[in-house]
Structures are given as structure tokens and as C-alpha cells.
Amino acid sequence: xxxxxxxxxxxxxxVLETVLHFLTSRxxxxxxxxxxxxxxxxxxxxxxxxxxxxxxxxxxxxxxGRFPCxxxxxxxxxxxxxxxDLMPPDWGAHFSPWAEALAQxxxxxxxxxxxxxxxxxxxDLTLLSHSLPLFQDLLLTSSEGFTTAxxxxxxxxxxxxxxxxxxxxxxxxxxxxxxxxSSFPDTHExxxxxxxxxxxxxxxxxxxxxxxxxxxxxxxxRLRLNRYVxxxxxxxxxxxxxxxxxxxxxxxxxxxLDPEPDYASAFxxxxxxxxxxxxxxxWPEHLPAIFPACANLVSLNFSYADINADQLKSVIRHCHxxxxxxxxxxxxxxxxxAVAETCKDLRELRVFPVNAREEIEGPVSEVxxxxxxxxxxxxxxxxxxxxxxxxxxxxxxSNNCPDLVxxxxxIIGRYRPDAETQEPMDEGFGAIVMNCxxxxxxxxxxxxxDRAFGYIGTYGKLIRTLSVAFxxxxxxxxKYVLEGCPNLQKLEIRDSPFGDGALRSGxxxxxxxxxxxxxxxxxxxxxxxxxxxxxxxxxxxxxxSEEHKADDIGILYMYRxxxxxxxxxxxxxxxxx
Amino acid sequence: xxxxxxxxxxxxxxxxxxxxxxxxxxxEKSVPxxxxxxxxxxxxxxxxxxxxxxxxxxxxxxxPPPKAKIVGWPPIRSYRKNSLQENxxxxxxxxxxxxxxxxxxxxxxxxxxxxxxxxxxxxNMFKLTIGEYSEKEGYKGSEYAPTYEDKDGDWMLVGDxxxxxFVTSCKRLRIMKGSEARGxxxxx
Numbered sequence: 001x002x003x004x005x006x007x008x009x010x011x012x013x014x015v016l017e018t019v020l021h022f023l024t025s026r027x028x029x030x031x032x033x034x035x036x037x038x039x040x041x042x043x044x045x046x047x048x049x050x051x052x053x054x055x056x057x058x059x060x061x062x063x064x065g066r067f068p069c070x071x072x073x074x075x076x077x078x079x080x081x082x083x084x085d086l087m088p089p090d091w092g093a094h095f096s097p098w099a100e101a102l103a104q105x106x107x108x109x110x111x112x113x114x115x116x117x118x119x120x121x122x123x124d125l126t127l128l129s130h131s132l133p134l135f136q137d138l139l140l141t142s143s144e145g146f147t148t149a150x151x152x153x154x155x156x157x158x159x160x161x162x163x164x165x166x167x168x169x170x171x172x173x174x175x176x177x178x179x180x181x182s183s184f185p186d187t188h189e190x191x192x193x194x195x196x197x198x199x200x201x202x203x204x205x206x207x208x209x210x211x212x213x214x215x216x217x218x219x220x221x222r223l224r225l226n227r228y229v230x231x232x233x234x235x236x237x238x239x240x241x242x243x244x245x246x247x248x249x250x251x252x253x254x255x256x257l258d259p260e261p262d263y264a265s266a267f268x269x270x271x272x273x274x275x276x277x278x279x280x281x282x283w284p285e286h287l288p289a290i291f292p293a294c295a296n297l298v299s300l301n302f303s304y305a306d307i308n309a310d311q312l313k314s315v316i317r318h319c320h321x322x323x324x325x326x327x328x329x330x331x332x333x334x335x336x337x338a339v340a341e342t343c344k345d346l347r348e349l350r351v352f353p354v355n356a357r358e359e360i361e362g363p364v365s366e367v368x369x370x371x372x373x374x375x376x377x378x379x380x381x382x383x384x385x386x387x388x389x390x391x392x393x394x395x396x397x398s399n400n401c402p403d404l405v406x407x408x409x410x411i412i413g414r415y416r417p418d419a420e421t422q423e424p425m426d427e428g429f430g431a432i433v434m435n436c437x438x439x440x441x442x443x444x445x446x447x448x449x450d451r452a453f454g455y456i457g458t459y460g461k462l463i464r465t466l467s468v469a470f471x472x473x474x475x476x477x478x479k480y481v482l483e484g485c486p487n488l489q490k491l492e493i494r495d496s497p498f499g500d501g502a503l504r505s506g507x508x509x510x511x512x513x514x515x516x517x518x519x520x521x522x523x524x525x526x527x528x529x530x531x532x533x534x535x536x537x538x539x540x541x542x543x544x545s546e547e548h549k550a551d552d553i554g555i556l557y558m559y560r561x562x563x564x565x566x567x568x569x570x571x572x573x574x575x576x577x
Numbered sequence: 578x579x580x581x582x583x584x585x586x587x588x589x590x591x592x593x594x595x596x597x598x599x600x601x602x603x604x605e606k607s608v609p610x611x612x613x614x615x616x617x618x619x620x621x622x623x624x625x626x627x628x629x630x631x632x633x634x635x636x637x638x639x640x641p642p643p644k645a646k647i648v649g650w651p652p653i654r655s656y657r658k659n660s661l662q663e664n665x666x667x668x669x670x671x672x673x674x675x676x677x678x679x680x681x682x683x684x685x686x687x688x689x690x691x692x693x694x695x696x697x698x699x700x701n702m703f704k705l706t707i708g709e710y711s712e713k714e715g716y717k718g719s720e721y722a723p724t725y726e727d728k729d730g731d732w733m734l735v736g737d738x739x740x741x742x743f744v745t746s747c748k749r750l751r752i753m754k755g756s757e758a759r760g761x762x763x764x765x
Contacts, residue, residue, distance in 0.1 A: 083656075084649030142654070168656045200656065230680070253674075253681050280660070281681050283674065304660055306748075308730050356651050356658075385651060412651045469650065494649075 016042040026051050045069065048109075052076065053514050055093055055118065056539065059563040060101035072112035072137075073102065079517050079557060080467075081492055082117060083142060086519060086555065088543065090570045093117060095145075099124040103131035112137035112163075119143065125150035129157035136192070137163035144170035148178040148203065155183035165197040165222075173203040182209040188216070195222035199248050199278065204228040214240045221272075224248025227280035231263060238266040249278030252286060252305075263289035275324075277301035284311045294318030301326040303352050309334035317342055326350040329364040329385065336368030340375025348381040348406075358413045362387025366394075366419065373397035381406035388419040389446060394428030398435035407432050408443035414470040417447040424448055430455035433463075440487075443467035453477035457484025465490040478502035482509055492517040500527035507531065510538055515559040523553040525576075531558075532576040539565045540576040671725075675703050675752040686744045692736050699723060703752060710736040722753045 020042055023029050026049070033043040048071040052058060055077045064070075077093025095118045102110055110132050118140075125146055128135060135158050148171065154164065184191065191213070198205075205228060214220060220241050225234065229250030238244070247270070263286060267273070273293045282305040297319050302312070303326040312327070312335040319325075322343040327335070329351055339346070349372060351364060364386050370393040372379070379401040389411050397404075409429075417424055425446035433439060433456050440462050444452065448471035456463070457480030464487050472478070478498035481488065482505050491513065499522035510516065510531075525542070532540045543555040565575045673682045682702060689695040696707050708718035715734055716722045723735040727746045735743070735750070 081649065081652075083654045084652050085655060086649045142656070168654065170656065251681075281672065283681075303657075310730075352653065352657065353651070356653055358651075385653075410651055414647075414650070467652075469652070 013038060013042060017046050020046045024049070048072065050074070054559050054561075055095075055098070056566050057514075057559060057561050060098050062563060064101045064105035068105070069109050070106050071109055072114070073110065074114040074116075075118060076116045077118040077143075079492065079515055080117075080490075081494065081517055081519070086494070088570055088572050091543075091573065092566065092568055092570075093119050094568055095120040095124050099127050103127050107131055108134065111135060112139075114139040114141075115143050116141040117143060119145040120150070122146050122150035122153065126153040126157075129153045132158075134160060136160050139163060139165045139167070140169050141167045142169065145172075147172045147176075148180045148201065149176070151180040151201070152178045152183035155180055156185070159185075160192055162192045162219075163195040164193070165195055166200050167197060169200045171201045171203075173201065177203050179206045179209070181205050181213060184209075184213050186212065190219075191217045192219060193217040194219045195246075196220065197222065197224040197248065199224045199226045199250075199280070201226055207233050211236060211240060217241075220244065222246035222275075224277060225250035227251040231286060232261055235261040235263055235266050238270055242269050243272050244270055245272045246275040246299075247273055247278070249276065249280075251281040252279045253281040253283040264292055268292035271296070273297070275299040275301075277326075279305035282307065287311055287315055290315065291318055295320065297322055299324040302331075303328055303350065306330050306354060308332070309338070313338045319343060320345070322346060324348040326352070328352050328354050329362065330354045332363040333365055333368035333371070336364060337371040337375075340371040343376060345378060346372075346376040347378055349376070349379065350383040351385060352383075353385040353412065356385075356412060358387075360387060362412070366390040366392070369393045370396050373400040377401060378403060380404060383408040383410075383443075385410045385412060387412050388416070389425065389428070390420050391418045391423065391425060391428035391431075392420070394425070395431040398428075398431040402436060403438060404432070404436040405438050406441040407436065407439060408441070408467070409445055410443065411446040415447045416445075424452070426452040426455065430459075433459040437462075439463060441465040444471060445469060446471075449473050450477040450480070453480040457481050460485050462487055464488065466492070468493040468496055470495045472496045472498060475499055475502035475505075479505040482506035486512075488512075489514045491515075493519070493521060495520040497522055500524055503527055503531060507534060510535055510558070511560055513560070515557065517555070517557050518553070519555040521553070521556075523556055525551050525553060528553060528556060528558075529576050537561060541569070542574045542576060543572055544574070545572075671747055671749045673699065673702070673750040673752070675705075675721075676754040678703065684750075686747060691740050692743075696723065696735070699750075699752065705752075707752075712737075720754055723750060724753055725750045 016039065020029075020032065023032060029043055029047055033040045044066050045068065047067050048069060050063065050067055050070050050072070051074045052063065053076050055075050075098065078087060078091065081087065082091065095115065099120075111134050113128070113135075120140070120143055138154065154161065186209070193213070205226065207229070214223070214237050221244055223237065223241060223244055224246070225237070225248050227250055229237075231252055234250050234252070238247070267290050270293060274296055276290060276293065276297060276299070279302060284307050287307070294315060295318055298321055300319060300322055306328060308330055309332045312331040316322075316335075316338050320342060323345055325339060325343065325346060325348070327350070336351070339349075353362070365388045369384060369386065369389065373393070373396050377400055380403050382404065383406075389409065394409070411425070418428075426449055429442075429444050429448070429452050433442070439460065442456070442460065442463055442465070444467070450473045453472060453476070456466070463485050466481065466485070466488060475498055477496070478493070479502050481491070482502070486509075488509065489512070498518065503518075503523060504527065506516070528540050528542065532538060537560055539559055539561045541557045542553055543557070544552070545554055548554045565577065569575060670683050670685050673684055684698065684702075686695070689698065692710070700707055705721055706719045707721050707723055708716040710716055724732050725735055725743070725747045726749050727733055728748060732751075738746070
């Protein structure tokens, strides 16, 4: 009798594990793991992809202990405001403890690693390359600490390397640069490479080795070059890899008088190209070369190309299929109008400033912004830097683009009101949260009163990420948000007059959040201490400079954690408890 | 309370910059309106349309001093800032290309006090002679002519406008060679 019930239980567990294999969404898996102990166990055994949104929320040991069979791991480290030099450079997010744990726990299963805003050493990369024979995919975003020596180790030792993507990383290239491209085994065998992205590795590469590498990588589909690759060299690489889907063009700026290769035919021959980027030192006279590829483009990144309206128009009028477009404001409102006329399928737009000073007039404004909203009705995500904006234009976008999921408007001049009415920008942002019912990410700017936050708290029910800077009047502003937004996970605030009362109003919600960042606000140490004592699983990090009095809070970075507070913090960080 | 935590380097190049005026004169920060100064716009192939500039910005109420450097604002990644090498007053870097040369160069215009110094630097950088400038005939005595693209997108001959105005309006330089260069020398 007992034996058959034990067998039945075993069958049930097998069935459960088999079924759970099909469950891929991490939210579903998290929910499944909470059903009961046997579901927890089965889920843990079958989870192959692990996402850790904050590297300090859980220790490496706890993660590897729970999940014995990981194939891929995605870890995020520093909070986003670290990108803007607001954190000390040695703050943390060190990958080394994770590297050691992974090498020990997953030598025969881990294939893929994605790190964002982490600090890695060459030693970490070398360890991985030696310990993980099945390692295929490495994607490093906004990370730093490693050099070309670490890249060389990966190239040498990872025989199955398929993806090596370095996106906006700070790679130290000043002393002892290693010729890492030559470290790929230079044999006659084909490599498995599908993606090689190194536009942020800011040092010359051995072009001959690169060309040979590309020539023996028949699976290569994504190639993003750095600015040390000239147009003539780009032409040769395109000839070697005519099946590329994603191309980062490098400098796009050499010019040889005689003979000049036919760049346009190279782009015409690359019939699979759907994504173009690069243009790091663009010589606009060469723009016509890309015309043959424009009709197929789904994604175009001109955000390092200082081109004017006419130059943009010559390109964009061919780009009917464009869905993602990043550009500099040098194209002016006129350029944006051209985008609006042609790119009816546009989903994501980012407009970056060439000149980020606060007191200049700026080449883009509410005119181009509104034109985009009228022309690109399917817009889902926008990041827009400008020097002037009006509520009317923002309201117009809220009505014209109801599918917006991400709305990030940065009026560069702090506390700038509506350029026409001189009113605060409350109504514009209010309309966005009211009308864009799918909105999950919002960044606000300009002159804003508590009223704007009232709108956010009332209507922003799906908002997960909110960025606030130089805004609001009183504690009420932050209270509205903390009390009104049940899905809020990431809240970053700087230079706004929110204090202790506002902080306390979020006590009911802080365990649901990934983090809270408040810098140069009106918090006191005492209030933070209270929060730390009330909620023991919260880690409150305080970073002050010498100018701060002991009671003031320079930066509060607060996050939930399952484990004890970290012990790798630099001296300038105080952890409250 | 403003954030005073700074983790950036701040080069004070202003202390060492060369200027034309006598010591103690205020440095001109604004570009004079184009209508007020006669400019020799010598024709070239492409002329880009002027970006329509907006009417003057209304002043906002409680504005902090405009020149105060705020750390981390606007929120643009240092990676992007470094790549663009934007002009923050700590230098006016412009790209220099020469017809036939495979790579662009970059120079800081504020390092030079006058056209003669700039031209000499270009001659050294590219190992060539540029010749003598004359208002009527452009550059005589060599097959090279230094040109620049100004803020309006027009291509001008280097030397046509006063030095200070040139520094603030020059977006990039191109050393032209051959017949194109000679064509520039003939009057408007």
C-alpha cells in the first residue's frame, strides 16, 4: 500500500516537472513556486532561466542553492542613476562572487550570461572562459572593470562562443591593449559566432584578423564595429558577410580619393539588413550609400550622427518600415516632421541632444514632438530631450498615441514651465497617465507641482518605473505616488522637496519594490533609521559627501534583500540598520 | 539642497585659453546675429537648410543660476557624452578632414588665438602648405583650401569672418584639394 502511494507521488512529481518545463515566464514560475512545497521544489529543479533584478537582493549561494540547473542567468547591478555619475565609482555590483559561484555550480549547464551595470574584472571573464565549456552567449550592458585581456580570454577559450555583445560598456583601453580579435582560434574551421558587438571597445582592432574571423563565421548575423573601422574596411567586411541582419557601421567617415569602393552596392547586396547603427564619425556625403538598404530597415540608430534636417530627410523618406529610430536633435523639428510623414509604423523614438546646456534654445521643440504624435500613431516608447515644450503638445500625444508604454520627456532646463502659457507641466503629464492606459514607465521633467503627482497616483495604476527630478512642492507629491501606484517597483527621485513624512507613507509597499532612490531630497537620517528598523528585509544605503551634515541624507538607495546587507561597500556608504 | 557630490573630472581650460582682446575684457559668449555682420558665403555644392530657430525662450520663474554645473543633469550617460565630445565651454573640438586622407582628425579651436596659428597647426598636422589668404582671391599658392561648415550648414572659406565669430560658429573643417578648392577662390 505504502509503496504504491510513494510511486504515485513520484509520478505526480514527474508530471509536474514535465509540465513546468513549458512554463517560461518568470512571473508564472514565481507564482507556481508559491503553491506548495512540492511545487516549489519542482519549479526550482526545472527553472533554466534566472533573472535577478538587483544583485544584492539575493546572495550567490542562495541562488545557486535553490536552482541547480541553470542554463541562463541575467543579473542587474547598479541603479540607473549611477550612469549619470551620481554614485561613487567603486560603489559595488561586483561580479566576482557570482563568477565563482557559477563556475562551481553550473559547469555543465550554463550557456548564457547577461549582465547590466555590473563591475567585472578580467579575472572574472577568464574564470568563466575556463570553467564553463558549454558557454555560448555573453551580453554585457553598461558594465565596466574589464579590459581587452578579458575579451581575449573569452575569445581563446570559449569554443562554442555564439554571442559576444558589449553594449555601452566602459572598457579600459589605456594601458597594455591586447589584440583580442586575434585571440579567436585562427584555424580553417568555422566559428559558431552569430553576434559580435564591440562598438564600445574604444581602441583600434587588428583588421586583418577581424576580416579573417568574419570570413570563417558563416552564421554571423549581427556585427557592430567600433569607430576605428573605416568605410573602406566596412565595405570589405560587408562583402565577406552579405547575410548580416544587424550592422553597426563603425566610423562611416574615411574617404579615399581613388579608387573609392562602391559603398552603395555593398548595402544593396546586404538584402537581409534590418538594423543599422554606428555612424560614429559620420561624413554625411556618404549617406546615400545606405539608401538601398533603407526600405527594409526596421531599426535605425543615428544617435551618434550629427546630421541636419536635409541630410536626414534624404534617408528617412525611404524608411517606410521603420519601427525603432534613435536620432540627435541636430535634425531639428523639420527632421522630426519628415519622420512623422514617412514612418507610420514607428514604435520607438529616442531624440538625444547634441548640446545639453540648459540656457540654449535647442533645435527641437513641441512642434516636432506634436508632429511625431500626429504621424506615428502606433508609438509605444518615446525618449525626448528638448529645451521647450508645451502642455498642449503633450496632451496631443496622449490622445494620438494611446499605445504608449514608455513615456520619458526630458525638458533640459530645470523647472521650465509650458513655453507658451508659462503654466506648470502638470496637465500634460496628467493627460499622459490618464489617456495612455498601458503606461508602465514614466519620466517627468519641467516645472511640476504636487498636482502632477496627484494625477500619477490617481491614474498611473500600471506604472512600474518612475523617474523624477527637480519636481514637486511638498511631501504630498511623493505620498500620492506611493499610495496610488500599486505596481510601482522602481522609483528614482533627485533634487525634489520630499521628506520623512512622504517616506513613511510607502512603508506598506516597499517590500514590493525593487528599489527606491532619493538623492538631494529632504530626508533625515532618523527617519531612514526608523524605516530600517520597521522593515528588517530592507537595506538602506546612505551615501553622503563631506559637505553633508551628519543628519542630512545625500543619497538614499534602498532595496529589499533576502540576505544580510553586503560587506563589500566602500567607506563612503553607510548601511543603516 | 543641491547635490554637491561629484565624481567627475573638471578640467579648467578656461584659465589657459588664448583670447584676442586685451586682458580683463569680457569674453563674448553670444554669436552676433547673422544680419549684423557681412559674411562672404562662397557657393559650394550642397547648402543645408537653416534649422528654423524658435522664438526667444520665456524666462522661467525661480531659475537657478544658468552656469551652475549640476552633476548628472541632464540625464545623459557619460558613455554617450564622451562619444559626442560636446562643447561645454571647456574646448571647442571640431573634426578636420582632408580630401584624400583616410581618417578624420580633431582639434580644439580655443587653443588658437588667430587664423595664422590655426593654419600653421593644420599645415603641420597634414604635412602640406595652405598658402596666403586674401579676401578677394581666397588661398593662393597651393592646391589646398581650408573650408568650414558653419552653424547654418553653409560651407565657408576659413578666414572670411572675424576669428571670434569663426570659433563660435565653426562646426567642422575640411581641407579641400584641387579644382574644388580653386573654385572657392573666385569671388562671390
